[in-house]
Amino acid sequence: MTLRVSTRGMHDAAIAQILGRQSSLSKTQTQLASGQRVSTPADDPIAATRILDIERTQAQLTQYAKNSTYAGNRLGVTEQALGDLGDLLQRIRQLTIQANSGALDDASLSSIAAELRTRAQELQDIANRRDTGGEYLFAGYSTQSQPFSRSGTGVNYVGDQGSRSLQISATQRIADGLNGDQVFMDVVQGNGRFVASLGTHAGSAIVETGEVVNPAAWQAAPQPREFTVRFTAPDAWEVLDANGDALLDGGVPVTGTYRSGESIEFLGIHLTVSGEPAAGDTLNIEPAGRESLFETVDNLIGALAAGTATPEARARFGTAINQALAQLSQGLDHVTDLRAEVGARLSALDSAEAARSDVEYELAGSLSELRDLDYAEAISRMNQQLVGLQAAQAAYGRISQLSLFNYL
DSSP states (O other), rough: OOOOOOOHHHHHHHHHHHHHHHHHHHHHHHHHHHSSSOOTTOOHHHHHHHHHHHHHHHHHHHHHHHHHHHHHHHHHHHHHHHHHHHHHHHHHHHHHHHHHSOOOOHHHHHHHHHHHHHHHHHHHHHHBBOOOOOOOSSTTTTSSOOOHHHHHHHHEEEEEEEOOEEEEETEEEEEEEOOHIIIOEEOOOOSEEEEEOOOOSOOEEEEEOOHHHHHHHHSSSSEEEEEEEEEEEEEEEEOHHHHTTTTTTEEEEEEOOOOTTTTTEETEEEEESSOOTTOOEEHHHEHHHHHOHHHHHHHHHHHHHHHHHHHHHHHHHHHHHHHHHHHHHHHHHHHHHHHHHHHHHHHHHHHHHHHHHHHHHHHHHHHHHHOOOOOOHHHHHHHHHHHHHHHHHHHHHHHHOOOOGGGG
16 A cells, blocks of 8 residues: 655645644743743643632732731721820820819919810810721721810710721631720720719719729628718718618618718718718719710819808819719720730731741742743743754755656
């Protein structure tokens, strides 16, 4: 059997071989130019699939990094605002201690009140502070609306109780700030358990904040833990319950003898009272609620403005100062706790960034192994392909010129 190869078939086969070698050489040259072994899925389908997975993960990490940067910037501004708030409360506390010295007349107290009004505006300015992007720090979700405004009844919060959270890793979200209700409006009153205040008052007695000395006894006190200490005489007192009836302890009315500077004790609490009460004067004991920082400063300004012209006015002034000092201490502790919370979030961002950097490094290594070119192997392969192409072209150049006339 004789195999016949046509001249055209011979040419087509030779040209196809040359084109194939050119294609292989071109691909190798492209790889050398780009530095990548896998440019399309056709180069290595399995590696290409893995590369897509890694690139998708890298894109997610890039977004997490942007979220972390944004949250870090916003929390940094928040921490600065809280630091300024703490400094402001310290200044207000210094002014309150100065006013409580007992050596100032009403004109001097009015001067302190004037500075406190300036400090009250400074407090509102901090509450309405913006971040570097122009958004309000303490507005909750409503970051484009001013959260605090003053009306006839004081400073009102018109934001919400929300706090935006951002994804900083595949498994972790973090809040980028604090809402204004949490920071400025939600400070515990008094000693955290109860609040003591003057009720009916004609004498000169001053009451301090008081404290719980027996938590179990206070916890067992009849609800709603609202009591009235009534002075039946300048040197004697009794305790009434929320209904106005005599408070009984073991079936015995709770009463006692009063001496200025000594404590009045019942149901696990004690109150220090000084001065001279009048018969019929009362002290009110109520469960501690919440008081805003604005209300604390406004009450203090009101007490200073009221003056100390009479013994009764001095008693109310002294009690108000004691309440303000206790409330400012609560406010400072509150701000310290919030700063610690913000600091913990910033620390969490740093930890997430460190973990993200480790993952990015590992992914970059895996991506390099899958996609990057081995230059030594590629150059050797290109040289072989170039020699093969040149040989094919030379062979075709000779074969294409052959015919029967060469043998005649």
